[in-house]
Amino acid sequence: MNKERASDREPVSGEELPVEGRVVEQRDAVVFRYGEVYRSPEWKKLDEIDRAQLLLVLEGVKPGTVIDGDYTNFKKVIEQTGLATHRNTDPYSLRPVYEVSTPKRLAEYYRDVVAAPTKLPRGEFHRINGRFLGYPPCCTEEYIRPEKNLEARNRVSPSRFLSNVDYEAKQMIDRGEGYPAELDYCPPSFTPCSATCENAIPLLRQWKRVLEAADPEAARGMCLFNWSGEPYRSVHREELSHVADERIARWRERFLRKSVGVEEGGDS
Numbered sequence: 001m002n003k004e005r006a007s008d009r010e011p012v013s014g015e016e017l018p019v020e021g022r023v024v025e026q027r028d029a030v031v032f033r034y035g036e037v038y039r040s041p042e043w044k045k046l047d048e049i050d051r052a053q054l055l056l057v058l059e060g061v062k063p064g065t066v067i068d069g070d071y072t073n074f075k076k077v078i079e080q081t082g083l084a085t086h087r088n089t090d091p092y093s094l095r096p097v098y099e100v101s102t103p104k105r106l107a108e109y110y111r112d113v114v115a116a117p118t119k120l121p122r123g124e125f126h127r128i129n130g131r132f133l134g135y136p137p138c139c140t141e142e143y144i145r146p147e148k149n150l151e152a153r154n155r156v157s158p159s160r161f162l163s164n165v166d167y168e169a170k171q172m173i174d175r176g177e178g179y180p181a182e183l184d185y186c187p188p189s190f191t192p193c194s195a196t197c198e199n200a201i202p203l204l205r206q207w208k209r210v211l212e213a214a215d216p217e218a219a220r221g222m223c224l225f226n227w228s229g230e231p232y233r234s235v236h237r238e239e240l241s242h243v244a245d246e247r248i249a250r251w252r253e254r255f256l257r258k259s260v261g262v263e264e265g266g267d268s
C-alpha cells in the first residue's frame with residue numbers, strides 16, 4: 001500500500017541534481033532513496049536540523065553526521081534505513097550523542113580514531129572529524145588554525161571569536177550586497193573557511209537542492225537556525241518574526257556554540 005508515487009513530489013524545477021547514482025529522476029519528479037522514511041510520523045517528530053543532517057547522509061551526499069537529541073524517534077528512523085550508529089557518550093548520559101553513517105564509513109572512522117596516537121593532537125582530531133562529516137579540508141584547516149583576515153577580524157570583534165565566514169558575510173551585508181544563500185545550509189558543526197570558499201559553496205548548493213526537494217521543512221529549519229545568528233539575523237528579521245521566541249532562543253544558543261568553536265555534542 002505504501003507505494004512510491006512520483007507524482008506526489010515537487011519537481012526540482014528542471015535542475016539536475018548532482019548526486020551520482022543516488023537520486024533518480026522519474027518522469028518530472030525526483031525520487032529519493034528514502035522518500036518513504038521522510039513521510040513517516042517518526043521522521044516528522046525529529047528536530048529539523050537532525051532531519052536535515054540525517055537526510056544528507058541517507059541520500060549519500062554527506063558521509064556522516066553527529067546527532068544528539070531525540071532517541072526514541074531517531075532509533076525508529078534508523079531501523080528503517082541501512083545506516084549504522086555509534087553512541088559516543090556513556091550509557092547513562094541523559095543527552096546521548098550518536099555518530100551516524102553507513103556501516104562501512106562508520107567502521108573507517110573508528111579505525112582512524114583507533115589508529116591515531118593515544119593522545120590525539122587537537123588538529124588531527126578535527127581532521128578526522130571533518131572527513132567523517134564531509135567538510136572540505138581548507139575549511140577544517142582554517143577552523144583548526146584561524147588565519148584568514150585575522151587582524152581585521154580582531155579589530156571588528158576584539159573580545160569575541162569571529163569566524164572568517166561570518167566576518168566576510170558581515171562585510172557583504174554591510175555593503176548592501178547580501179551574502180551567498182548557500183551559507184544558510186551550513187550544519188551546526190560546519191564553519192566554511194570563507195563566505196566564497198570554492199569547495200564549500202558548491203557542496204552547500206548540492207545540500208540545499210537535496211534538502212529543499214526531499215524535505216522542505218528540514219531545509220527551512222536549517223535556514224532558520226543559521227538566520228538566528230549574527231550577522232545573518234539582521235537580514236532575516238521578517239522571517240524570524242513568524243517563529244516562536246522559544247525556538248529562536250534554542251537555535252541562537254546552538255549558533256553561538258558554533259561560533260565560539262565548541263564542537264557539537266562535546267558538552268554532554
Ligand SMILES: [Zn+2]
Nearest residue numbers: 138139193197
Ligand atoms: Zn574552505
